[in-house]
Amino acid sequence: MTPEAYIGERRQGRLVVVRVPEGTRLTPDRSLELTNHSPSGFEVGYCGSGPAQLALALLLDYTGDEAFALDHYQEFKTEVVSQLDCTGSDEYWRLTASEIDAVPHETPDEPVAPTI
Numbered sequence: 001m002t003p004e005a006y007i008g009e010r011r012q013g014r015l016v017v018v019r020v021p022e023g024t025r026l027t028p029d030r031s032l033e034l035t036n037h038s039p040s041g042f043e044v045g046y047c048g049s050g051p052a053q054l055a056l057a058l059l060l061d062y063t064g065d066e067a068f069a070l071d072h073y074q075e076f077k078t079e080v081v082s083q084l085d086c087t088g089s090d091e092y093w094r095l096t097a098s099e100i101d102a103v104p105h106e107t108p109d110e111p112v113a114p115t116i
Helices: 027-032 049-061 066-079 098-100
Strands: 005-011 014-020 092-096
Touching: 014 049, 027 066, 049 066, 049 098, 066 098, 092 098
Parallel strands: none
Antiparallel strands: 005 014, 005 092
16 A cells, blocks of 8 residues: 655654554665665755665655666655755654655666767
């Protein structure tokens, strides 16, 4: 079942991400099998290793498609995850399925044979 949303919040200084409505926790484990950016966990609000791991984990969990997640997570990190904020009075963020679907996902350029 595809989650309707993801909620991220700080618990004891660490970012925890929960699937809605399931209430189950998203861990980096599956995404770490594909690419190891941040074995210490997820992060948001900038373009670093923690946000890269979260972007990969979110796309992998949401789509279930490893190739798609690997092709698009860096763009997703830059456009979405780096903009999420988990500080201030709210100290949580919510990312809906429609917000994930709204992010344009460019297809990587196919190599083009040189013209003669």
